[in-house]
Amino acid sequence: MYNPEFESMPRDEIEQLQTERLQTTLNRVYRSVAFYRHTFDAIKFDVDSVRSVREIRRLPFTTREDLKKSYPYDMFAVPLKDIVRVHSSSGTTGQSVVVGYTKNDIAHWAQVTARALAAAGINEHDFVQIAFDYSLFTGGFGFHYGAERIGASVIPSSAHGNIAKQIRVMKDYKTSALLCTPSYAMEIAYKMKEMGIHPETLKLRCGLFGAEPWGAALRARLEEMLHIDAFDVYGLSEIMGPGVSSECVHKNGLHVNEDHFIVEVIDPATCEPLPAGAQGELVFTTITKEGFPLIRYRTGDRASLMEGTCPCGRTLVRMSRVAGRTDDLIIYKGLKVYPVQIEEALLKAENVKPRYMVYLDQEDGIDAMEIRIEVSDALFNDELKNLLAVKNKVARILEEDLELVAKITLVEPGSLKGDDGGKSRVVDRRA
Amino acid sequence: MYNPEFESMPRDEIEQLQTERLQTTLNRVYRSVAFYRHTFDAIKFDVDSVRSVREIRRLPFTTREDLKKSYPYDMFAVPLKDIVRVHSSSGTTGQSVVVGYTKNDIAHWAQVTARALAAAGINEHDFVQIAFDYSLFTGGFGFHYGAERIGASVIPSSAHGNIAKQIRVMKDYKTSALLCTPSYAMEIAYKMKEMGIHPETLKLRCGLFGAEPWGAALRARLEEMLHIDAFDVYGLSEIMGPGVSSECVHKNGLHVNEDHFIVEVIDPATCEPLPAGAQGELVFTTITKEGFPLIRYRTGDRASLMEGTCPCGRTLVRMSRVAGRTDDLIIYKGLKVYPVQIEEALLKAENVKPRYMVYLDQEDGIDAMEIRIEVSDALFNDELKNLLAVKNKVARILEEDLELVAKITLVEPGSLKGDDGGKSRVVDRRA
DSSP, rough: OOOOHTTTTOHHHHHHHHHHHHHHHHHHHHHHOOHHHHHHHHHTOOGGOOSGGGGGGGGGGGOOOHHHHHHTTOOSSSSSSGGGEEEESSOOSTTTTTTOOOOHOOOOOOOHHHHHHHHOOTTTTEEEEEOSSSSSEEEEEEEEEEEHHHEEEOOOSSSSSOHHHHHHHHHHHOOOOEEEEEHHHHHHHHHHHHHTTTTTGGGOEEEEEOOOOOOOOHHHHHHHHHSEEEEEEEETTTTTTTEEEEEEEEEESEOTTTEEEEEEEOTTOOOOOOOOOOOOOEEEEEOOOSSSSSSSSEEEEEOOOOOSSSSSSOOOOOOOOEESSSSSSSTTTTTTHHHHHHHHHHHHHEEEEEEEEEEEEEEEEEEEEEEEEOHHHHHSOOOOOHHHHHHHHHHHHHHHHOOOEEEEEEOTTTTTTGGGGGOEEEEEOOO | OHHHHHHTOOOOHHHHHHHHHHHHHHHHHHHHHHHHHHHHHTTTEEEEEEEEOOGGGSSSOHHHHHHHHTTTTTTOOOOOGGGGGGEEEESSTTTSOOEEEOOHHHHHHHHHHHHHHHHHTTTTTEEEEOOOOOOOSSSSHHHHHHHHHHHEEEEOOOOOOOHHHHHHHHTTOOEEEEEEEEHHHHHHHHHEEEEEEEOOGGOEEEEEEEOOOOHHHHHHHHHHHTTTTTEEEEETTTOOOOOEEEEOTTTTEEEEEEEEEEEEOOOTTOOOOOOOTTOOEEEEESSOSSOOOHHHHHHHHEEEEOOSTTSSSSOOOEHHHHHHEESSOETTTTTEEEEHHHHHHHSSTTEEEEEEEEEEEETTTTEEEEEEEEEEEHTTTSSHHHHHHHHHHHHHHHHHHHHHOOEEEETTTTTTTTTTGOOOOOEEEEO
């Protein structure tokens, strides 16, 4: 255990600590963030009146829409000179949420990802290959600082470059722990097979995978193909990045770092809190964040809280693995994108109707996206080179605006009618 | 000045400090690195005999070939558990040099890049957008920790993703300092023009550019197009990464951080030291590095040392801007590649002869590479789709093996004869 004093604290002490830190946070946001001052005033909420962490239910929710309106820096609770790092919640900017960290925020972030690594048995003797993207995306940096804390040898290979290189680095540099998205890990596993490299000839021992929902079947496959122990890690940029919760060796739920976050599960329709065991929407309140504190943030992620104690000795509450989304947000290769964003991008390409369908598939554990778009009659009967030009233009816009790389298929006018009967423009056929 | 006590230390004190640190380093490498024990023993060099930094000339050189032979970890001077970070000297692995850092090495690295940033007037109020690649390449990480030390707001946008996004981030997040390769900065400048964004509407004030040689003409162009002060920074992964030397506001030579590195300029043919003002090959000795110390490392970079004091008050010796290479190493978009590596990659693609020419151009300040390759007679007269398949295969091999993206042109057998009269396979037509 990296922080036994917090990870195995008696329940009453955790709640006392949470209450104190919640009080401090409420005072901070009321004083420094116009959005919270207004929402608290609107319901005549007195920030000094909170006596117990259970009273959190009196507080209003914060939504992704609220955050977007504050773009870029209006939710920051400290002067800009105290912000030492800027990340964003997804690949896009105009539509994205910008998050800011103070020096203390970065230290806390390192602490919680160090816990996740330690829970998987990683120590200063390990070579940790971080194949999460290092950029405005929080995946790479979150774990980087945690692995540094542990004293491991960090190999910041990032997620770009090609898979063959990741494998050569893994082999030559004697990597013992691999960190990336589960779909990237599958790509690595397949390529390794193709290259004729047997996992038992490597030093690889474990993997921490996250940034997209994945299930038991994919875990079994990754463990078998890579000869590793595979652990689930959870987080989101709005709250902190990776390290919000993670699995211990029992792999039965993810321990939430409750000294930094208060977790609730609510019914997404009624917004009422749900009891342990019931699946609903995860809601987090940060209680140590200085730069970008959030009160009751609705994540859109579906999960449940688990009752009972964990044999690992951690007293931190566990959440189930994320089962999907409560909204139409598409999580695709670590990128978050709403159908409406795809629609907006398509409108920029002339000659295509904003009539489209998104198909998500998992091919051998790897995410694939096809966007079928109707084109005008005239164009469809036009020369092939014009069709190709439109296709390339759409692909370029999606990549420039949303960093989204997908298979684009142009279809005849009217041909999407069948699929378009329902409200949703997204068909998720992934496991 | 970030470290006035070192940056403006009287010359005799610098030399005294260098002598002491050199003695410690020599003892360290003799004790811990088999390569140095052997090379020192071979010339009966007594590590305790060095009394002055000037005696460095008695020591043998270290070459890139020596480092390659030690792949991956044989030059490390500490146990692997003390290594906290691994980088490599270029995009390739099999041909690359793996470098390791201890905790102290990382702290020193942050210190010297902080000096470079401070010398450009960057402080805790700045938003520093780091568009160097964050990966095994040292560019991104080197400056990241330095900018953190300064207390600036770091925007780790990295060099991947698209240029339009870099510009949106620059605009929306109020970036005041841009860090990247000079050719990437040019791409940003052109795209900004294309997007109709005027630099005077941005907060951008300065740029630090490096990782490839660039000259006065490109500086003038970048300063004009981006409305900034542009500074040159120098470093190489083998020695530390960025931060080995950098410009002050007088932009008349790069101050070498002599409390960490001893710099010499030698005649590449005779290996004799050259006097100040004479251009030759830069040679560095690290005197604080623990993980990967190097003695008299021949960089292959051509420059001279400058006499006289700098009006900025720094007493650290200055080197001229790098004028090019002493060998046939190609530095292309921050990537280092030898013609022989291209040749090896080509040999993997059947149907092409290892008869090729590399053309380097600078189009509006942006690096471009064309590789012309001769194909067999049979293939050249074959169907177009077969030619395309070969082209794609070559492109894929170059990218997978060397991370090199270049324009591939297949040419008729015998057509490269004219260009191939000389020894060199590289025609560098860049400014």
